[in-house]
Amino acid sequence: MKALFTYDYGDEQMAQIETLGYEILYIKENEISNKLSEIIAFDPEVLVCYDPFAHLPLKQLTQLKWIQLSSIGVDQVPIDIALERAFIITNNRGGYAIPMGEWIVYQMLYHYKFGQYFQQMKSERKWKINTEIRELTHRKALFIGTGTIAKEAAKRLKGYDIKCIGINTDGRDTVYFDNCYPMSSLDEILGEMDFVILTIPHTNRTEGLICKTRLSIIKEDAVLINVARGRLIVEEDLVEALDQGKFLGVSLDVFENEPLESTHKLWHYDRVTITPHNSWISEFRNIRRFDLIYRNLKAFHENHELENRVDLKRGY
Numbered sequence: 001m002k003a004l005f006t007y008d009y010g011d012e013q014m015a016q017i018e019t020l021g022y023e024i025l026y027i028k029e030n031e032i033s034n035k036l037s038e039i040i041a042f043d044p045e046v047l048v049c050y051d052p053f054a055h056l057p058l059k060q061l062t063q064l065k066w067i068q069l070s071s072i073g074v075d076q077v078p079i080d081i082a083l084e085r086a087f088i089i090t091n092n093r094g095g096y097a098i099p100m101g102e103w104i105v106y107q108m109l110y111h112y113k114f115g116q117y118f119q120q121m122k123s124e125r126k127w128k129i130n131t132e133i134r135e136l137t138h139r140k141a142l143f144i145g146t147g148t149i150a151k152e153a154a155k156r157l158k159g160y161d162i163k164c165i166g167i168n169t170d171g172r173d174t175v176y177f178d179n180c181y182p183m184s185s186l187d188e189i190l191g192e193m194d195f196v197i198l199t200i201p202h203t204n205r206t207e208g209l210i211c212k213t214r215l216s217i218i219k220e221d222a223v224l225i226n227v228a229r230g231r232l233i234v235e236e237d238l239v240e241a242l243d244q245g246k247f248l249g250v251s252l253d254v255f256e257n258e259p260l261e262s263t264h265k266l267w268h269y270d271r272v273t274i275t276p277h278n279s280w281i282s283e284f285r286n287i288r289r290f291d292l293i294y295r296n297l298k299a300f301h302e303n304h305e306l307e308n309r310v311d312l313k314r315g316y
Contacts, residue, residue, distance in 0.1 A: 001301060002063070003046040004039060006032070007070065009290045016294060020301050022046070032056050046300065048293055051076040058085070066306070068296055070289055072096060072149075072280075073229060074310050075202050082312055089310040090296055094148040095288045096280035100227050101152025103253070103279035104197055108157075111223045111249030112136055116270055136160040142167065142193040144186070144209070145200030145228065146174040147316075153197070165189065167200075190217045195225065202229035203315035212237040221248045227279045230255035239265050247271060253279045 003022045006029045008014065014024055025042045027035050029052045040060050047061075048068045058064060058081050066088040067077065074091055082089060110116070112134040121128050139162050143150040146166035154164040154176035164177045167189075171182035181189060190196065196218055200206055210224075210233040218224070224247055226233055235256050241247070250272045258277060266272055296306045310316060 001046070002042060002044040003048060003297065004042065004044040006047075006049040006052050009286060009293075013290050013294075017297055020294075020298055022297065022301070029055075046297070048297075053078050058082075058087075066090070066300060068293055070293075073202060074312065074315065075229065077312065079312050088306060089312060090306050090308045091310050092289055092292060093308045095292055096282075096285065097148035097152040099282035099285070100149045100199075100279045101154075101156055104149075104153040104199075104225055104227060105156050107225050107249075107251035107273065108136060108141070108195055108223060110273065111251070111271070116273070120270075136162055139163070139194040140165060140192060141195040141197060142189065143177070143197045143199050145198065146177060146180060147199060147201075149227065150174075150197070150199040151176050153199070165193065187214065187217060190214060191219065193222060194219065195223045198224075198226040198228045198232050200228055200232065201316035202231055205315075207231050208234050210234065210238070212240070215241045215246065218246070220246055223247065223249045223251070225251045227253045230258065235266065242266075242269050242272065249273070251275075253277055 001022050003017070003024050005024055005026045008026050018024060025039070025044065027039065029050065032039065032052050032055045036057070039056070043061055043063045045063045045065050046068065047064060050070045053076060058078065064085070064087065069089065069091045072091055072093055072095070074089060077089060114130050114133055117130050137160060141157060141162050142165045143154065144167045146168045150166065151174065157164055158176065166174050166177040166180040167183055167186055168174065168180055169183060171180050171185070174180050198210070208231070212234065215237055238250070242250070248271065252266065252272065253275045254277055260266065260274065266274060292307060299306050
């Protein structure tokens with residue numbers, strides 16, 4: 001059985017996979033264009049990757065059956081080809097949930113404890129107290145999306161006596177959340193929230209979810225955090241809201257176009273923190289990712305069910 005990897009997990013780890021019965025071809029994603037003939041001749045049954053699809057002609061991989069993504073999001077996958085060929089698609093759902101959950105808590109504290117202010121005072125060598133600092137206690141945090149990332153954040157927020165509210169497809173109860181509501185109730189509860197946190201997959205239905213109308217509903221001094229996908233927010237509408245003085249703070253780890261252009265207006269607001277799609281990083285990321293890949297490769301070789309199968313029609 002043949003597997004094409006676009007990331008090298010280390011000699012020991014790759015040897016473990018070979019022990020399962022796989023022949024491995026490793027080619028970096030940025031080198032795929034130069035090695036297409038080698039890849040097509042290899043003709044793998046399994047592709048373990050992030051996003052090689054702009055340069056990798058899937059239609060020419062006649063034996064390909066399964067794509068294991070290293071990401072949680074699947075919007076980089078060419079859906080038409082994947083559906084036509086009936087590829088199995090699996091993602092890394094849950095693999096980055098712990099660092100991203102911690103990141104969300106950090107951003108909430110950063111804005112409520114005026115981290116930017118104190119950094120500025122330090123840079124100016126000024127000893128100046130800030131009396132506007134807030135507590136997280138008894139605040140309401142709305143997570144739009146109650147998957148693994150949201151659950152890890154909500155779990156950690158329990159120690160702060162925050163009320164965690166979730167929005168999901170049907171309002172089903174979710175562990176660590178005080179209440180959950182269906183997406184159809186979003187506009188009814190949005191205006192009550194101190195924190196609005198986006199942890200929902202990007203699909204055709206969720207693109208532009210946070211638009212001018214919903215931005216107008218959110219509290220003036222709320223904190224908005226996006227660690228999901230940039231296209232969930234209409235950036236032009238967000239800029240307009242910021243110009244009008246909206247939000248105590250905004251934390252954006254994802255953007256409509258990445259990297260964010262150096263001339264983009266979002267860079268200019270002191271109350272907006274910008275990070276380069278970094279919230280998923282931790283020293284354990286490769287360990288967790290490899291463990292999932294190994295389990296799935298073993299299951300695939302043994303004709304067992306795979307973890308984290310994606311429904312491409314739903315987008316997650």
